Structure formats: C-alpha cells, structure tokens
Amino acid sequence: MAEKLININLKIWRQQNGQSQGKMVDYPLKGVSTDSSFLDMLDMLNEELVNKGDEPVAFDHDCREGICGMCSLYINGEAHGPDRGVTTCQLHMRMFKDGETITVEPFRANAFPVVRDLVVDRSAFDRIMQKGGFVSVNTSGNTQDANALPIPKVDADKAFDAATCIGCGACVATCKNASAMLFVSAKVSQLSLLPQGKVEAKERVLNMVNQMDLEGFGNCTNTGACEVECPKGISLDNIARMNREYLKATVTID
Amino acid sequence: MATLDSKIPAGPIHEKWTNHKNHINLVNPANKRHIDIIVVGTGLAGGAAAASLAEMGYNVKAFCYQDSPRRAHSIAAQGGINAAKNYQNDGDSVYRLFYDTVKGGDYRAREANVHRLAEVSANIIDQCVAQGVPFARDYGGLLDNRSFGGVLVSRTFYAKGQTGQQLLLGAYSALSRQIGKGKVQMLGRHEMLDLVLIGGKARGIIARNLVTGEIERHSAHAVVLATGGYGNVFFLSTNAMGSNVTAAWRAHKRGAYFANPCFTQIHPTCIPRSGEHQSKLTLMSESLRNDGRIWVPGKVEDAKAIRDGKLKPTQIKEEDRDYFLERRYPAFGNLVPRDVASRAAKERCDEGFGVNATGEAVYLDFQSAIMRYGKEKAMVEGIQNPSADKIQALGKAVIEAKYGNLFQMYYKITDENPYETPMKIYPAVHYTMGGIWVDYNLMTTIPGCYAAGEANFSEHGANRLGASALMQGLADGYFVLPYTIGEYLSSEIRTGKISTDLPEFIEAEKNVKDQIEKMINIKGTKSVDYFHKRLGKVMWDKVGMARNAQGLTEAMAEIRAIREEFWSDVRIPGTPNGLNPELEKAGRVADFLELGELFAKDALDRNESCGGHFREESVELDGEQKGEAKRDDVNFAHVSAWEWTGDPATSVKHKEELVYENIKMVQRSYK
Structure with a gap:
C-alpha cells in the first residue's frame, strides 16, 4: 500500500502529575504519513507543540521495536490500539482513516498510578x-x-x-x-x-x-x-x- | 597525563586469566557489607554485575533511566549469543572463538581480553540455563545452535529472534532476587549526570530523579558504568530512543579516556528508511543471513524499473540477479562479517543498483531456503512428488518456525509480506565498538571507575562479530568485573562510609544544576530534535560508512557550528521540576554534539581502513583484494585513547600499542 498523508483529530489525556486532575484535550494534526508509526506521529505532534511554545505530551517509549515493553497507551479503547500482535510503537498510521478521531489515554488501573499525561507507574x-x-x-x-x-x-x-x-x-x-x-x-x-x-x-x-x-x-x-x-x-x-x-x-x- | 597501563597479566595467553584470578586480592565477607558500589545501567553488563556483586555481599545501588531494569536495550538483541561449547562437534574451541573475534575485529582488539572472553563464554550458557533461560532446543532436548557472520562453525545459542530479551530477563531475575533481599537498591527513572571524584578516585555520582526532577547525590567506593553505546549520535540507529552517551561522556570529562570513538558498526540488515517522519531504524537479525540470500538486479535498467514501480523482484530471472556477496566472497558468501556486507551493499547502491524508491536498499531473499526446506520436509513426511505449491507451503512453515517474529515485525513496519516478496534491507548504525578505555580489570583511567559491556572498548576491535555483544555484556557482568573489582576494593576496607556533604559532591551538584538552568533558560526557537537530526545527517553523510579527510574536516567544523547554535537557540518547554522528556533529550544531545566532533577527529586521525572504519584513501589497489579495505599496521596497530581538555577539537591522543603474540596479523580475507 502506497504512502498517503492523512489528517486526524487527536483527543489526548493531559495530566500535570499524580496529584492533579486530568482531562482530555483536542489536537488536530495534519499531513500524517500512513507509513509512520503511532509514536512517530506523536513525535510530530510534540514537535508542533514545542514550536508553538506548548508543553509536549509525555509518553513512555524506548526501543520502538516492540520488545522493551516501555510503550503503553490506550488508543480508541484498546491497549496498544486497533492492530493485533503489536505494541504501540509497532502500530502504524495506515490502520487509521483520513479524518478519524483518535482518543489516546494512559493504561488505567489502581495499581498503575498516572505519573504525567500518558506515563504511568508500573x-x-x-x-x-x-x-x-x-x-x-x-x-x-x-x-x-x-x-x-x-x-x-x-x-x-x-x-x-x-x-x-x-x-x-x-x-x-x-x-x-x-x-x-x-x-x-x-x-x-x-x-x-x-x-x-x-x-x-x-x-x-x-x-x-x-x-x-x-x-x-x-x-x-x-x-x-x-x-x-x-x-x-x-x-x-x-x-x-x-x-x-x-x-x-x-x-x-x- | 595518566599512563595507559593495560595491566595485562604475564604468562601464556591461556593461563593469564586463571593466574590473574588466583592472585586477585579478596575482600572478606564481613568487609563486603561495608562497601558500596554504584552500577549505572541495567542491561546485560550492568544487570549481571549488580546481581553478582550483591550476591557476593557488597551493597549495590543500581540506576537506570527506564521505568524498570527489565527494559534496558540489551532486550532488543535478536539473533543469539556465541559460546565455545562445541556441542555441534564442528571443530569449535576457545582458541577458534578467540581467533575469529580478533580477526573479525580486524586486529584492533586486545588479545588478552578477547581470550578471556572466549574462555568464560561456555560458563555463560551454563549460568543462563541454570537461571531458567529458555534457549532453543532440538528434539533430543539438547541446546540448538546456528551460524553467524565471519565464522565457519555453529556456536550461536539462541531463543528464536528474542535471545537478548531472554538473557536480559535472566539477568533481571537475578537482579530482582537481590532487590527483594535488600542487597540492591534499585533506582529506576534516574539518570546519571556527573561523576564525583574525591582525591582522584571515583566516589559517587550525581543523578536526576526523572519523575520529581530532584538532583541527588549518591556516594560509593566504586562506580561501574554499564551504560551502553553511543550510536544515537547518528540520530537514526537501531538503538533505543533513550540510549545515550551522557554517563560515559561526563565520566570522560572527569578524566576517563575515550577510546576509538570512530569504531562504529553499521549493520547490513536493517529495514531501509522510508521517510522524514522516521524516528528510528529497525534491525532484521543477522541470523536471517543463514537462510536469506542478498542480491540486487544485475542490470541497471532492471533496478531502475523496480525503483519506478514497473517491475517486481519476483519477475527478475535467476540469471539476471547479482548475488554480490556470494560473487565477491565465495568462501563466506552471505555470512561475511557485518562491515564487509554493509560496504558491499553500499557499493552496489552507489553504482545505481539499489532497489527502493530512495535507491538505498538491496534484497534479502528467502525463496531458495523456502524451497530447500520444503523439499526436505516433504521427504521427511513421505510425500511423493509434492507439487510446487505444497513445497512452498511446507518451506514457509519451516521459515516461520525459525524467524516468525522477525517476519511479522517486517510486515508490520513495511506492509509487505516477506514470505511472498524478498525483504528490502539497508545498512544502519547499530553498535559502537569504541567506548571508555579500560584496563584488563575493566577499570577506566579514573581509579575506582569501571566500564563494562558496550560502554567500554576492548573486545571487538574495529568490528564486532554477530552474537558477540551479548557474550561480552554477560561475561563482563557475571564473570569478569565481580572478580577484578576486588583488586581495587580490597584497599578500600578501611575507608568507611563516604559522606555526600563533601565539597566535591556540592561542586558536582552545582555544575549539574547550572547546566540545566542554562539550557532551559536559552528559550530559543528550535526543538532539541531539530539539532539532533542535523547532527545525525552530518554524521551519516561524512562520518558514516565511507570517510575521507576532507569530509571529516568539514564534519568537525559543522558539528561545532551546530553545537554553538544549540547553546544559543534551543527551546526546552516546561520546568526542571518534574518529568520533562525534552529536558532529558537536551542534556543527551548536548553531549552527542561534543562526542560527534571527537568521533570525526578520531576518524580523521586514523588514516587507515580497518573493520567498520573505512577511509576512502586507504584501499587495496590491485591483486585479489582490489577495492577491499587496507589496514596500516605499521602506523595504526594501536588504541587511540582521547583525553578531554575542555574542547573536543583539542583532545589529546594517547596510544596503547596492540601486541599480537598469539595471532599473526594478516590481511583479513573472506574470499
């Protein structure tokens, strides 16, 4: 499948730290390559936020090849998103449609308290x-x-x-x-x-x-x-x- | 000037380690309880060292920047771990593993260290099996092996394509056991930002708690750096996003010499880059070269048609394919060492035979292996006259059992099915043979500061053989460092607890805080990644697979300019008080911007081609080896260990001459 550029509407959980109240915030993002991974896409969003002087979205990630277990994210109501047998870093944007709204939340459990934004303590x-x-x-x-x-x-x-x-x-x-x-x-x-x-x-x-x-x-x-x-x-x-x-x-x- | 005494024990090579171990001073168990050791990094070397030192009775504090020690990047190693077990009865021995490693490293490694590594390799497998590491086994219940590049035996132990994961989880389990006993205090989400020296000895570190942002002082009688390699200086590499040089670099700035920074491994089989959005490159294990054949079209017009999407690789006839590794290196074929395979792929692509849209890719094709395994399987199952489809299906099942997870990983990234069409691969930065200079005891030029695993320089010379990184990490962590550190610590039993209120701790903490303040207050216009990407591009274009004097000189100036711009125009949002990933990245990139210049300087200084370091000025001009890399043993059979002077451009070089008493230095030939 050839590369395409899509526009998406992100709804992302923002929370300053473990003590503060969090909320969902909307971020429209344009020109996302379908060949990019979900985390490449978040990098792109963060680059835009930094350039605007806003604080980027904190999320856990490291190896970006599906083996370290550091990345998490609850995407559209599913852990590691809609694909099967992959971690979030291996999830690619070709799984999403142009114009789609994508909700991104941290892994939620009492035993996994939120540290900041999408980062939790495991x-x-x-x-x-x-x-x-x-x-x-x-x-x-x-x-x-x-x-x-x-x-x-x-x-x-x-x-x-x-x-x-x-x-x-x-x-x-x-x-x-x-x-x-x-x-x-x-x-x-x-x-x-x-x-x-x-x-x-x-x-x-x-x-x-x-x-x-x-x-x-x-x-x-x-x-x-x-x-x-x-x-x-x-x-x-x-x-x-x-x-x-x-x-x-x-x-x-x- | 610190002297470079490598402290290689006297005696015949096969007795050095045994004799040395027999004469190392020991610390009595009661005294060990009063000695503190800091281990930074929890990969194979750090995790294994922290666990072993705690088992021995020392008090250990272990640090990692990840949320858990189980996530260190050793976990991503795929293919396997070498050991001279000779279970396959194919003539393997300690000597052969030693010989292959020295030769593979293009005669730029220290003989005595490599021999020790080969000696302890067999113990590693025993130790891991005892820990419950589920290595691949055959139907008789015994351990299975496979082959890796640069060798003619099967000595690689593996756990499918997740060997690094299984070994790291083994070390993590040993570490967890000690944490549970209170013998190791584990500090996750902590990053070392400075080394503290008191009276010239390493006495502790300054670390940042990445969650609270607090700057902390930690003291110890010895500090072990097991912080991995610095491949991310190229921005794009197979390293984890967080892999960095900061701990090693800050120790360097405190007096630890940095050896052979230009020795970097560019791995031949990685998924090619697809576009600007990409944040990292993914490796496809070298083990695939056991069964995959590497080729490009033999005709330039076919390559062009493929790039334009008018032709598919499966449509190219056998006689129109150029299996260039088999053609150039008939003896080793697709299993030549990594540096040789990478350069050969680059050569074909530079000549216009590359196959993806960017022209930077070659094929790794499993079709012959699928047919071979399919026929074998049909025979075993007693299927008479199997159809071609049947053979294909049977063969694919065999390939899936061997490499299933790698094929799945490839499919998810590229959206192409490698069972149906050949994989596209291209070389990418993977491992750094260079690192902190250490002596035979793994001690750096700072007394009491040690370096283990990829963070040090000693075993792989100018090129590392496949499946040897895991071997070295675990050898250092389980079997070498826990012994050799006793030599130093035996003189520390009267030191007592080290106070963190000493002026040296206060000064180091202030330095760290000042740097953070300075960076965050620049409030410029460009993100950290903007500078990192520019650095990476200079490194790849001018300090990458082929280097020349002009390019390297330009690179040094360009990196310096980027560094100056970084320090006047970087923008780091947020505050230092709390989790701030941009601030973490900024500190790491600041160090890469210094290391990068020293890297180029080292490459410029080393006017020879050896292993992964290829200087266009130094190639064989005629004979059977025409076009191959040309080493210069007269002028460069040494380790270049660089001393920090306040500016990478003026770093001072110290030499450790390499003496080969057991292996004759010859032109490395895989033909």
Missing part, C-alpha cells in the same frame, strides 16, 4: 517479580553443563512462549478487573515448566500471587480479553497452569 510488576520471579542460583561459573539436563522440546518451547512477555501491562489495562493474572502466570508458567524452576515452584506461586494481591490488582474472571490484547500473544493457558500450581501449593504439605 513498578508493581517489578515488586511481584522480586517475590519469586527467579531461580535461586548465584553466579558461580561452575553450575553444571548446560546440556547435562535435557529438556523436552515441547516444554522448552512452551516455557519460551510464556517467557516472551514484555511486562507492558496491556493485560491489566484491558481487564475489567485490572487483574495481573496473565503477567504473573507467564513467569510462573515459564519457571514451572523447566526443571530448574520446579525446586522453588511452591514458594514462587504463593509469594508472587500474594504480592499481586497486595499491589491492588483485581481478580481473574476468565473473560480472556487480556489474551486478545496481549501484544505477544501470551496464552490464557498460562493462567490455568498458574491456578493448578497455586492449588497444588496450597493443598499439599511438605
């Missing part, structure tokens, strides 16, 4: 990981040889698929309960599928789920919206696996 995810998202092995240089323990390819592949979670928080923003089950279950699954992670499986699932609750994330009601909006296609199966792990951990005695 450090709750880090705190959950600190409670058990690891294998307790020190750096030593003399762990056993990597091939000493064969791992069935099917398990290794499933662990990999779960491990591709980028921690962006789209699942939380999408969930009507603001649940973090997809995120937490991806890490629990990855490690419970691998022999290295099985040793601490019980403590891991209990501690991570406990921290998830403390952070104020909601419960899972199996709607499945998270899986649809996940840019990395993390499967709902992981939540089922985490529930099994959790049940196993709570009903068995050491």
